[in-house]
Amino acid sequence: MNKKKLHIYLLFLFFNFQYREAFMLLYRGFTMDEMMNQCFSNDMDYGKGRQMPIHYGSKKLNFQTISSPLGTQIPQATGAAYALKLSNSRACTICFFGEGAASEGDFHAGLNMAATLKCPVIFMCRNNGYAISTPASEQYKGDGIASRGIGYGIDTIRVDGNDIWAVYNATKAAREIAVEENKPVLIEAMTYRIGHHSTSDDSTKYRDRKEVEERAQFDNPVTRLRRYLEHKQWWTQEEEDAWRKEVRSSLMKSFNAAEKRKKPSLDHLFSEVYDELTPNLASQKQELEELLKKYPEYYSTEDYASS
Amino acid sequence: MSIISKVARRSISIRVSQQKRGYAAGTAQPQDGIQQGVAYSHLLKRGPEDALRNPELAHISAVNGETTKMNLFQAVNDAMSIALATDDNAVVFGEDVSFGGVFRATTGLAEKFGKDRVFNTPLTEQGIAGFAIGMAAVGHTAIAEIQFADYIFPAFDQLVNEAAKYRYRSGNQFNVGGLTVRAPCSAVGHGGHYHSQSPEAFFAHCPGLKIVSPRSPIQAKGLLLASIRDRNPVIFFEPKNLYRAAVEEVPVADYELPLGKAEVLKKGSDVTIVGYGAQMYTLENAIQLAEKKMPGLSCELIDLRTIVPWDVDTVVESVNKTGRLVIAHEAPKSSGMGAEIASTIMERCFLRLEAPIQRVCGWDTPFPLIFEKFYMPSMIRCFDAIKTSVNY
Numbered sequence: 203m204n205k206k207k208l209h210i211y212l213l214f215l216f217f218n219f220q221y222r223e224a225f226m227l228l229y230r231g232f233t234m235d236e237m238m239n240q241c242f243s244n245d246m247d248y249g250k251g252r253q254m255p256i257h258y259g260s261k262k263l264n265f266q267t268i269s270s271p272l273g274t275q276i277p278q279a280t281g282a283a284y285a286l287k288l289s290n291s292r293a294c295t296i297c298f299f300g301e302g303a304a305s306e307g308d309f310h311a312g313l314n315m316a317a318t319l320k321c322p323v324i325f326m327c328r329n330n331g332y333a334i335s336t337p338a339s340e341q342y343k344g345d346g347i348a349s350r351g352i353g354y355g356i357d358t359i360r361v362d363g364n365d366i367w368a369v370y371n372a373t374k375a376a377r378e379i380a381v382e383e384n385k386p387v388l389i390e391a392m393t394y395r396i397g398h399h400s401t402s403d404d405s406t407k408y409r410d411r412k413e414v415e416e417r418a419q420f421d422n423p424v425t426r427l428r429r430y431l432e433h434k435q436w437w438t439q440e441e442e443d444a445w446r447k448e449v450r451s452s453l454m455k456s457f458n459a460a461e462k463r464k465k466p467s468l469d470h471l472f473s474e475v476y477d478e479l480t481p482n483l484a485s486q487k488q489e490l491e492e493l494l495k496k497y498p499e500y501y502s503t504e505d506y507a508s509s
Numbered sequence: 510m511s512i513i514s515k516v517a518r519r520s521i522s523i524r525v526s527q528q529k530r531g532y533a534a535g536t537a538q539p540q541d542g543i544q545q546g547v548a549y550s551h552l553l554k555r556g557p558e559d560a561l562r563n564p565e566l567a568h569i570s571a572v573n574g575e576t577t578k579m580n581l582f583q584a585v586n587d588a589m590s591i592a593l594a595t596d597d598n599a600v601v602f603g604e605d606v607s608f609g610g611v612f613r614a615t616t617g618l619a620e621k622f623g624k625d626r627v628f629n630t631p632l633t634e635q636g637i638a639g640f641a642i643g644m645a646a647v648g649h650t651a652i653a654e655i656q657f658a659d660y661i662f663p664a665f666d667q668l669v670n671e672a673a674k675y676r677y678r679s680g681n682q683f684n685v686g687g688l689t690v691r692a693p694c695s696a697v698g699h700g701g702h703y704h705s706q707s708p709e710a711f712f713a714h715c716p717g718l719k720i721v722s723p724r725s726p727i728q729a730k731g732l733l734l735a736s737i738r739d740r741n742p743v744i745f746f747e748p749k750n751l752y753r754a755a756v757e758e759v760p761v762a763d764y765e766l767p768l769g770k771a772e773v774l775k776k777g778s779d780v781t782i783v784g785y786g787a788q789m790y791t792l793e794n795a796i797q798l799a800e801k802k803m804p805g806l807s808c809e810l811i812d813l814r815t816i817v818p819w820d821v822d823t824v825v826e827s828v829n830k831t832g833r834l835v836i837a838h839e840a841p842k843s844s845g846m847g848a849e850i851a852s853t854i855m856e857r858c859f860l861r862l863e864a865p866i867q868r869v870c871g872w873d874t875p876f877p878l879i880f881e882k883f884y885m886p887s888m889i890r891c892f893d894a895i896k897t898s899v900n901y
Contacts, residue, residue: 250680259679266646267679271670277636278671281643281651288600288625288649295643307663311636318631319640474681475716477740480769480818 222256222268223298230263234453238460245463245507250470272303276312276325280386283316283323287384294322294380296373301390302333304347313354316386324376325356325388328363330395335408351388363391364423394421464507468494542801545794545888547754552774552793553725560727560758565772569762576758581751582614584726584759585691588733589615589652591763593622596650598687599737601627603637603654611656612693612752638664638690642672645685645742652737658694658746659703665711672742673717686740691733693749694722695787695839696885700749701878707786707840707871712744713817713849720816721768722746722786726757731766732814739768748787771820773827777809780833780898783824783850785813788837788886795837795891799899802892806899816846824850825857832863833898837886842870864901867894 224237236248240258243251248259249267259267266275266282279297286293303309304327316323327347331338344350351358357379361372369391376387394417398405405414431437472479472487479487494501539545547553554560561570579587593599601618607629609616619627630637634655641651655661661668668690676684696705709720721736721743723729729747736743774789775796784792789812796808809827813819828834834854836847847868854866869886877884 248680248682249678252680253678257678259682261679261682267675267683269671269674269678271666274639274667274671277639277667278643278646280636281640281645282647283643284640285598285644285647285649289598307633307635308639308667311631311633311639314631314633315636315640319628470680474677476719477676477684477686481821482818 222258223265224256224258226298227258227260227263227265230260230265232258232260232263232265234456235460236260238456239463242460242463243465244460245466246460247466250474251466252470273299273306273308273312275299276303276306276308277315278312279323279325280312280316280319280321283321283380283386284319287320287322292381294324294377296324296326296377298326298328300333301327301329301331301338301347302336302341304350305341313351313356313386313388317354317356320384321386322380322384323386324373324380325351325386326373327388327390328393329390330363330393332395332399332405332409334399334403335405337409346390346392348388348390351390356386356388358388358390360390360392363393364421364426366423366427393423396422465505467507467509468503469509540888541798543794543798543888545791547751547787547790550755550790550793552789553755554727554757557758560760563727565731565766566727566760566764569760569764573760573762575761577761578756579726579730579759580753581723581726581729581747581755582612582753584730584757585614585733585747586616586618587759587761588730588737589618590621591734592650592652592737593618593626595763596737598648599626599650599652600644601652601654602630602640604630604632604656606654610654612749614691614747614752615654634660634663635667638667638672641688641690642667642675642685642742645672645687646675646683648687650687650737651689653688653690655690655692657704657706657749658692658708659706661690661692661708661744664690668712668718668742668744669715673715675717675742677717684740685742688742689733689737689745690743691745691747693752694746695748695750696876696881697750698881699878700876702875704749705839705876705881707746707838709744709746709816710840710845710849713846717742718817719743719768720746721814722748722816723814724748724786724789724812725751725755726759728766728812728814730759731764732768734763735765735768738765743768746786750787766814768815769818769820770814771823772812772814773809773823774812775808775810777807777831779807779831780835780895781809781811781824781827781831782835782837782891782895783811783813784837785816785846786839788839791886791888792837792891794888795895798888798892799895803896803899806895808895819846819850821853821857824854828854828858829861832858832861833901834858834862835867835869835891835894835898837869837891837894839871839886841873842868843873845870864898867898869894 239246241255257268275297279295283295348358348360359372361368372389379387396418472483557576560576561574589601605611606615607619637653641653644651672685672688695707712718712720719741721732723732736745782792800806836850838846847870851866869891871884
């Protein structure tokens with residue numbers, strides 16, 4: 203039991219913020235190399251460099267490739283759950299979104315369908331108080347996202363999102379309900395976004411620095427877990443320092459390796475739009491090939507893997 | 510009373526009783542000697558031998574040549590029934606599909622295959638599309654119905670941003686090949702803005718989707734089965750005007766017709782005429798009128814069948830022969846499929862063209878109820894375009 207909790211903590215540290223379930227992916231077994239390859243859009247990226255960073259996907263880990271539009275995954279998770287139910291797979295789907303995405307129409311559609319069609323899906327809402335610069339007070343007037351679950355006839359729980367054991371226990375219970383009773387569960391995990399929304403964001407522009415620092419100090423999920431482990435004497439400051447060093451070194455190793463790699467072959471610009479190349483794509487591909495030959499000085503392909 | 514006034518009174522009363530109403534397959538008076546309407550079309554195969562003479566169906570007549578009379582919604586129903594019977598992972602869902610659907614396309618399916626495989630969804634097109642994508646993403650066959658093509662727009666984000674890009678963005682780790690969306694489309698005589706639309710062009714512009722539209726029951730069954738089994742997301746637009754009006758002897762066997770292949774319905778040498786869906790019957794009549802008014806004229810008629818990816822080579826081959834092209838569709842002219850076809854043919858056949866490519870389309874207005882007859886690319890408008898092209 204200790205080992206597992208330790209493992210979680212280590213991963214938590216490894217990735218001390220979470221966005222679009224990167225932490226979850228790592229926990230499942232996605233490697234730092236696989237992550238870096240996607241972020242650098244190199245020739246090892248499973249997505250073949252087609253999407254922006256952090257749009258991970260892993261067939262072997264049953265993690266559907268992320269897309270940018272918010273909330274679209276919600277009715278999809280419902281449909282996938284229905285399929286799993288029909289196949290008697292004794293599995294469920296879990297679907298993550300923020301309190302902002304929960305304002306989208308797809309949220310309403312997905313939850314309503316999950317309830318009426320009895321789908322084994324867990325809806326995990328991470329309410330971190332901000333959708334980029336929009337505070338929760340401007341996102342909804344009702345009692346968070348949890349209150350909506352009741353409206354759809356869905357079993358709902360609100361949990362302290364910064365208490366890893368609470369989240370774990372709630373999710374475990376939710377899975378049992380979903381799989382055993384073939385119905386959806388809504389979990390609203392309350393937390394706070396300490397970091398900026400993204401590297402393009404400077405959140406001091408819309409919130410008080412003091413508010414952020416207080417939350418970081420007094421309600422930091424990583425710190426809370428560390429204190430717990432230290433209290434149990436499963437972790438020490440020395441191990442903390444050593445681990446941080448090791449993680450950083452390992453991360454930079456993956457980073458550098460991924461950065462050096464070539465980009466995917468240009469063939470992949472045109473492949474996989476359909477299962478097979480359609481005539482229009484075949485002729486456009488040829489058109490581009492001819493352009494590359496005609497104007498090589500405008501199109502450098504040396505950074506791209508060959509066919 | 511004199512004989513002349515008796516005859517006059519009788520012919521007046523006949524004219525009044527045959528006053529046209531805006532219903533789908535109403536028997537119209539022949540105009541210029543052309544009997545218009547689906548009911549009189551020679552494009553429909555009314556006899557079993559006729560149906561099986563189709564080279565694309567040659568392989569089934571050897572095994573099982575049985576046919577039965579079906580209209581278009583029955584053919585669609587039959588295709589779905591076969592899909593459900595041959596694929597345990599196939600399901601059919603949408604609004605009101607359980608009792609048989611507002612156009613009867615899903616009649617009997619829930620009874621035959623069970624409530625968990627044929628079911629109603631709540632009233633949410635975005636939900637229907639998203640749900641369908643989710644099922645297909647885990648390998649199931651999702652046959653979703655959108656009640657009217659006019660209501661497909663809430664599903665636009667799911668179809669364009671998700672379904673169309675699912676395979677590409679995942680690097681082929683995932684796909685929604687098992688997704689098929691069916692929707693009744695096009696004019697019905699009294700549908701107005703929101704029961705008459707032909708929205709194919711909105712989706713044609715989106716890489717990753719396929720779009721198919723059948724002209725007849727035999728075509729509908731084969732193309733729908735092909736669409737369901739195709740490993741790409743397909744939107745299947747069914748011209749609602751044809752649901753009851755188009756009746757053929759349809760093979761009962763499990764058969765598919767090829768996607769991405771146009772069909773030459775009538776060979777000709779002077780002008781190529783391209784359309785899809787219900788427009789084929791209007792074009793058939795326009796050709797009859799043109800060949801009657803311009804003796805010696807020979808028109809070639811092509812049904813695209815698949816709108817995306819459309820069969821460029823077949824149309825190019827035809828225009829290289831004739832040198833003239835007329836395209837017709839109900840959807841508004843600007844930025845419609847006609848624009849795409851015209852541009853491509855201009856590129857491929859520029860020096861061969863003898864006349865500007867003609868497009869006969871709906872006007873650039875919302876579909877107007879009371880003005881439908883003036884809006885539609887009718888027989889006489891299509892005839893006029895043929896005449897313009899030929900006389901250029």
